[in-house]
Amino acid sequence: MDRGQAALPARAPELDGARLSHLFYDGAVIHSRAHRCLITLATLAFAAGCQGTAVRPGPAPGDLPQWELDNPVRPLPRPPLGLDVELASAKVRVTPEKVRLGRWLFFDSRLSRDGTVSCATCHQPEFAFSEPTPRSKGVGGQEGTRKAPPIVNVAFPLYQHYFWDGRAGSLAEQAKGPIANPIEMANTPEGAVRTAVTIAGYRRAFREVYGDDRLDIDRIADAIAAYEATRLSGDSAYDRHAAGDEEALSPEAREGHDIFFGRGRCNACHLGPNLTDSRFHNVGIGFEPKPRDLVGHGFDDPGRYAVTHEPADIGAFKTPTLRDVSKHAPYMHDGSSPDLRDAVLRYVRIEANPWLDPAMQEVRVSPFDVAPLVAFLRSLDGTGYEDVPPRSFPQ
Numbered sequence: 371m372d373r374g375q376a377a378l379p380a381r382a383p384e385l386d387g388a389r390l391s392h393l394f395y396d397g398a399v400i401h402s403r404a405h406r407c408l409i410t411l412a413t414l415a416f417a418a419g420c421q422g423t424a425v426r427p428g429p430a431p432g433d434l435p436q437w438e439l440d441n442p443v444r445p446l447p448r449p450p451l452g453l454d455v456e457l458a459s460a461k462v463r464v465t466p467e468k469v470r471l472g473r474w475l476f477f478d479s480r481l482s483r484d485g486t487v488s489c490a491t492c493h494q495p496e497f498a499f500s501e502p503t504p505r506s507k508g509v510g511g512q513e514g515t516r517k518a519p520p521i522v523n524v525a526f527p528l529y530q531h532y533f534w535d536g537r538a539g540s541l542a543e544q545a546k547g548p549i550a551n552p553i554e555m556a557n558t559p560e561g562a563v564r565t566a567v568t569i570a571g572y573r574r575a576f577r578e579v580y581g582d583d584r585l586d587i588d589r590i591a592d593a594i595a596a597y598e599a600t601r602l603s604g605d606s607a608y609d610r611h612a613a614g615d616e617e618a619l620s621p622e623a624r625e626g627h628d629i630f631f632g633r634g635r636c637n638a639c640h641l642g643p644n645l646t647d648s649r650f651h652n653v654g655i656g657f658e659p660k661p662r663d664l665v666g667h668g669f670d671d672p673g674r675y676a677v678t679h680e681p682a683d684i685g686a687f688k689t690p691t692l693r694d695v696s697k698h699a700p701y702m703h704d705g706s707s708p709d710l711r712d713a714v715l716r717y718v719r720i721e722a723n724p725w726l727d728p729a730m731q732e733v734r735v736s737p738f739d740v741a742p743l744v745a746f747l748r749s750l751d752g753t754g755y756e757d758v759p760p761r762s763f764p765q
């Protein structure tokens with residue numbers, strides 16, 4: 371089949387950034403009557419219509435399978451206001467075809483050992499690709515020990531550190547982790563590849579993206595990373611304020627803004643376009659002073675220390691992005707703050723411990739600052755990253 375021709379009809383038309391983001395959220399965008407006809411045909415799984423061809427389960431030459439119609443190749447999104455990045459500058463090469471493939475893989479639970487868990491089980495679009503639970507449950511309901519971080523603007527960190535402890539150095543490397551993690555997707559790289567290889571629709575999609583028949587875990591991870599790279603968030607009230615819109619922030623949020631960047635010194639760590647330095651700090655979360663500090667360091671989860679074995683990294687975790695933070699309570703690496711108010715209060719009553727980051731000494735916030743800071747944090751809700759699961763998957 372001529373791939374070039376086959377891909378074209380499913381391509382969405384060029385649109386401006388605003389409408390484009392809608393394209394991403396509402397699933398298939400079908401324009402011509404011919405396409406609608408094809409969709410109906412495929413839905414009924416019977417092809418004696420439009421083109422007068424014989425009944426056929428797979429794609430016929432010249433037409434497209436349902437899963438391609440449901441998830442067409444779309445133009446790459448333009449970065450929203452406040453996000454001064456180029457997709458071309460991401461560490462992973464991002465192309466429209468690869469993003470389409472990665473979108474399927476991200477939402478496809480067949481990649482897990484028992485076919486029940488996908489990346490989106492724990493990274494749900496409506497919670498800024500995080501989830502509303504303190505700890506994640508994977509295959510068989512097994513519980514992990516950390517909160518799932520959001521996936522917005524993840525391809526554009528100041529430093530390439532992934533996971534709360536930074537143990538992965540790139541998005542693609544990161545994506546291989548959960549597939550093989552015994553608690554998360556509980557598969558093996560070979561198992562995931564074996565599944566994808568048996569699906570003709572995936573073989574076709576990988577060929578379209580990479581130009582040959584090789585299908586391995588690196589390509590699976592690469593395609594997922596490309597999809598993740600397109601989850602861009604910006605154009606929040608905060609971004610509009612920064613761009614000069616005087617009305618963008620409420621008076622309370624503006625007060626919070628000034629505390630955040632002023633005496634609160636929140637921006638010692640929450641800095642840059644994503645309000646994170648992507649470095650590691652002990653801010654006192656997860657410290658149990660008694661009685662274990664007599665024998666150990668007092669952190670159930672030692673954080674960055676497990677990677678570096680530097681005592682200075684005990685209890686240190688990666689500064690999380692604050693973009694879209696209101697969307698994914700509970701907070702902190704262990705999900706121990708049920709809401710934003712509580713998360714901010716952790717800076718009013720700082721849990722002192724021997725490894726507390728020195729920058730925490732500078733943080734000066736009182737209970738009166740909590741409401742304005744929460745209002746400011748809510749102003750970081752952006753748009754551009756939203757999505758819904760594809761309606762069908764390669765067969």
Ligand code: HEC
Pocket residue numbers: 476487488489490491492493506507508509514516517518519520521524531532533534535541544545546548549553554555594598
């Ligand atoms: C069972 C739940 C679960 C599943 C399934 C899962 N994740 Fe995660 N994800 C997590 C948790 C929990 C963390 C934090 C783990 C840590 O830091 O040790 C995480 C971390 C991440 C991060 C790091 C974000 C950052 O800012 O450092 C990315 C990116 C990510 N996951 C992408 C994926 C992808 C891609 C898949 C599918 C291949 C996936 N996840 C599957 C729960 C899950």
Ligand code: HEC
Pocket residue numbers: 630634635636637638639640650651652653655686687688689690691695700701702703704710713714717727729730733735743747
């Ligand atoms: C010394 C660096 C540092 C400073 C200063 C700092 N933070 Fe944080 N922030 C972090 C780290 C690291 C975490 C994650 C902590 C953990 O889970 O162990 C975090 C977590 C958060 C969270 C939870 C986000 C989530 O997704 O779970 C919020 C909200 C937050 N900080 C707001 C603030 C505010 C408001 C201030 C100023 C009053 C501030 N931070 C000052 C480093 C810092």
